Amino acid sequence: MTTGSFAWRGATIPFHPGESVASALMRAGVLQLGQDGAGCRLRYFCGIGACQSCLVSVGGTIVEACLTPAGDDLNIKAVEDEDG
Amino acid sequence: MAEPAISSFDVLVIGGGAAGVAAAAELASAGLSVALAEQRPTLGGAYHRQPVGGSARQLRGQRQWLRLLRGLAGAGVEQRLGHVFIGLESDGIAMLDDRAARRIRSIKARALVIAVGAIERVLPRPGWQLDGVMTSGGLQMLLKETGGVPPGDLLIAGSGPLNVAVAADLIRLGRPPVAVIENGNPFARPGAALRLAAHPGLVAEAARHLARLASARVPWLRGSALAAIERRDGRLRATVRMPGGGSRMFAADIVALHDGIRPNAFGLPAETQAQPIVVRAGDCREALGIRAAVADGRHAARQVAAMLAGTVRDGSADRKIGRQRRAQAILHELFRPVDGYGLAALPDDTILCRCEGRTVGDLRLMLAETDAPGLREIKLNGRFGMGLCQGRFCADAVRDMVAAARPAVDGGASGPLSRDRWPLRPASIAALAADDELQEGK
Numbered sequence: 100m101t102t103g104s105f106a107w108r109g110a111t112i113p114f115h116p117g118e119s120v121a122s123a124l125m126r127a128g129v130l131q132l133g134q135d136g137a138g139c140r141l142r143y144f145c146g147i148g149a150c151q152s153c154l155v156s157v158g159g160t161i162v163e164a165c166l167t168p169a170g171d172d173l174n175i176k177a178v179e180d181e182d183g
Numbered sequence: 184m185a186e187p188a189i190s191s192f193d194v195l196v197i198g199g200g201a202a203g204v205a206a207a208a209e210l211a212s213a214g215l216s217v218a219l220a221e222q223r224p225t226l227g228g229a230y231h232r233q234p235v236g237g238s239a240r241q242l243r244g245q246r247q248w249l250r251l252l253r254g255l256a257g258a259g260v261e262q263r264l265g266h267v268f269i270g271l272e273s274d275g276i277a278m279l280d281d282r283a284a285r286r287i288r289s290i291k292a293r294a295l296v297i298a299v300g301a302i303e304r305v306l307p308r309p310g311w312q313l314d315g316v317m318t319s320g321g322l323q324m325l326l327k328e329t330g331g332v333p334p335g336d337l338l339i340a341g342s343g344p345l346n347v348a349v350a351a352d353l354i355r356l357g358r359p360p361v362a363v364i365e366n367g368n369p370f371a372r373p374g375a376a377l378r379l380a381a382h383p384g385l386v387a388e389a390a391r392h393l394a395r396l397a398s399a400r401v402p403w404l405r406g407s408a409l410a411a412i413e414r415r416d417g418r419l420r421a422t423v424r425m426p427g428g429g430s431r432m433f434a435a436d437i438v439a440l441h442d443g444i445r446p447n448a449f450g451l452p453a454e455t456q457a458q459p460i461v462v463r464a465g466d467c468r469e470a471l472g473i474r475a476a477v478a479d480g481r482h483a484a485r486q487v488a489a490m491l492a493g494t495v496r497d498g499s500a501d502r503k504i505g506r507q508r509r510a511q512a513i514l515h516e517l518f519r520p521v522d523g524y525g526l527a528a529l530p531d532d533t534i535l536c537r538c539e540g541r542t543v544g545d546l547r548l549m550l551a552e553t554d555a556p557g558l559r560e561i562k563l564n565g566r567f568g569m570g571l572c573q574g575r576f577c578a579d580a581v582r583d584m585v586a587a588a589r590p591a592v593d594g595g596a597s598g599p600l601s602r603d604r605w606p607l608r609p610a611s612i613a614a615l616a617a618d619d620e621l622q623e624g625k
Contacts, residue, residue, distance in 0.1 A: 126334075128334045130314040140313075144316070147324065160285060165321075
């Protein structure tokens, strides 16, 4: 039932329709989500948008990977890889 | 200059879990106009998180959830999905971050019902900040979302019935955890175990989970504690302190931690009977779990409807809520850690506040100063609870350490580390700018 994929740091991550970015990354075995501006490592943690540890950049906007639905051909970047 | 587009409703319900959906349906059926805001693209909250991709897996509590959804559908509630509540402005307008449109939406309501659920308590331990370490609830969200389990070996540690439930879920999905580390020892609390008999639903659920652990030969190590997690050779290595005083090592790729739940009440506007009325419902009012959430949501809805009608409703809550309060107290006693809290034994370099990278040693240094810092200084100067999560995952431990070192510090152990402030969540600058355009343009 895989219908799409998005790009993450050079890798192609498949996802199921309606799946969150975090769920797709975790199923693909991606545990490290880079660092935030304060130099703290980002990773999936609470799954309900509370801890702010799974921030990623989607189209230039920093969002929680666990709240954000995956979309076809999205280029999802680590916060530290986002220019500016 | 046009005014910003503001939608008006009698009541805005924030949070689309069991309590919020029950409250919204009840309010709408009383003839009130209701908007229901949910941060995710789908309703369900944590307990009723729905599987994606048309998976037909059997879900716990699905009958209750379908009944709640039917109540919502018939009542004409306006759903605002993918809308994150970021705060209540001083003029009483609620601000929602519409994630798909990247805009802030303003809603003027005569009353707010806030039902944003619980968060898990996770005690600080050396290495809890590493990637691959998540909460047990977070792991369960992944299981519920797709039925898929992240690759590698899993270890579950901490305290409470959720850890056993998640282990049972993993076994059912063919991926038993290497062990479940439990700080408490329910078998050594016969008094509490006897009182649990008054709650046969809980007993049956616990028995089912424990039978599953036993048949899969998953060790449930009671009276033991996860002392440290390190990353070694690309895997996580957990040191577990055993009841006899020795220690055991476990290698895993995922470590799930959970030490109980508490209301997700950080930064929420205070409850008030003055308009806009603010009432909390469900686990964010009092963490009583799914069995109380629907009753509590309906209770909050009836209170709000009475306040809006200018009548007073007696404050006595549903009998179900009192019953679940007693059940939670029993579970708390059953799973009470055998050797206490353990904050005093943490090494200085243990991360206490993950967002700001502040350690247990940083706080100890502050507390050792001759000029005793209050909670406010600990927050502003020590940066504890100042990070993006607003103290959700460090405030309890910070307060406990302060209370242990300085019983007389201002506010005492119950004083708030975090005050209400908004945005409750970091809203994107683009979304806030889009709101400005709305106000200036058009």
